[in-house]
Amino acid sequence: MQALHTINDIRSALKQARRAVEQTKLTSTVGMIPTMGYLHEGHMSLIRRAKSECDLVVVSIFVNPLQFGPTEDFDKYPRDAERDLRLAEEAGADFVFMPSVQEMYPAPIKTKVIVTSITDVLCGASRPGHFDGVATVVTKLFHIVQPDQAYFGMKDAQQVAVIEQFTADLNSPVRIVRCETLREPDGLAMSSRNVYLNEEQRKQAVVLIETLRRIDDWVAEPGMTIEKLTQHIRGNIESAPLARIDYAEIRTYPGLEPVASMEEWHANQPILVALAVKFGGTRLIDNRIFG
Template sequence: MKTVETIQDIRLALKEARRETLHGKPECTVGFVPTMGYLHQGHQSLIERARKECDIVVLSIFVNPLQFGPNEDFERYPRDRERDLRLASEAGADLVFMPGVTDMYPTPIRTKVIVSNITEVLCGSSRPGHFDGVATVVTKLFQIVQPDKAYFGMKDAQQIAVIEQFVADLNVPVTIVRCETLREADGLAMSSRNVYLNEEERKQAVILSATLGRIDGWLTEEGMTVDRLNGRIRDHIESAPLARIDYAEIRTYPGLDSVVSMEQWNGSQPILVALAVRFGKTRLIDNRIFFPEGGEPACS
């Protein structure tokens, strides 16, 4: 595994890797896993998926300041270079791109990628500008790496919807691969921010996955409506004393329109139940996608 820190060096390393891989082959594929580091098994699962499907696997580690608000945790965001490199190597990455902020943004950026509508709800409503930062940095990384496939975990379902939208709108030649959310043994979705939780917060945070797991049963109740279901979801989360709901919403996927009737739920579109809940100072997200009968699974 090779580690590089500049845009020039990753381009040169990829050129060399493609040349070596193409020796005696008609073509090679590049798989890309963009991350902000502090890797865990969820990230490793993305690298492993890319390893199975692609000839060259590139991992990026970059804590992107554009997607942090003024009162958010950019400086506090966990970082552990040596651990990240060890986990990346174990999972099968070929190249690790670890640029600095001055390399990615040598001057104040004047060009941003802005995706409308789907960025204005859920996380976008409480984190204005967040998805502009996400779309901009992912566009830059796609331009730098020029992958054939890019791998993202479904825990960040809204982020995937945003990326898929600009990829389609701008004809970006990359296939977005949705990958299953990896969870701890007790059901908590793996996240770099879990490290912020104290013992009691960590114990209560499992209410998110437990709530998502109760929805199938609630749907079988006679007379269930979207409003009643939303109330059930919120009540169950709030049974954890430390939980403070940022949002708990039911929306179509990937369009993220409001769902107002059970006819929509039973229609032809996938439905996303999305949660964002604070435990102390830590904001956690989780979700579940419900597909119509006979529809596609959540992960490709």
């Protein structure tokens, strides 16, 4: 595995590696896993899947300042390059691209890739500009690496919807592969931000997945409505005393339109139930897609 820090280096390394593959096969395929580092088992499962489907696997590690708000955790976002390299290699990556902020933004950027409407809700509502930053940096990374497919975890379901939207709208040649959320043994969705949780918060954080798992039962109750279902969801989360709900919403997926009735729930599947809950200063998200 090679670690590369500049755009020129990753481009020429990939060119050479593709050429080597094409000595024996007609075409080469490159799979990419864009990450912000501090890799965990979730990222590793994406890398393993890419490795099983592509000739060459590139992991990018870049904590993108553009997608953090001024009061968010850009500076304290956890970083551990050495450990990341070890884990990426273990999972089967061929290249790790880890550019500096200076390499990615050598001058003030005047261009933005913006996605409208589906970015105004859920995480977009409380994190203005976040998805512009995501769409812009993912466009940059795709242009640098030029992968055939890119792998994203469904924990960030809205992010996946946004990335599918702009790659389709802009005719990007990159195929987006949705991958299932990986979970800790007690069900907590894996996230680099889980390290922020103290012991008591970590214990209570399991309420997100427990709530999502109870939805089938609630939906089966006679006379259920979207309003009541939302109340059940909120009530269940609030049973954890440290939980403060940012949002708990029911929407179509990937269009992220509101769902007005249980008739719509059954007719317009897939349906996303998306949660964002704060424990102290740490904001966790999780979701489940029905149908």
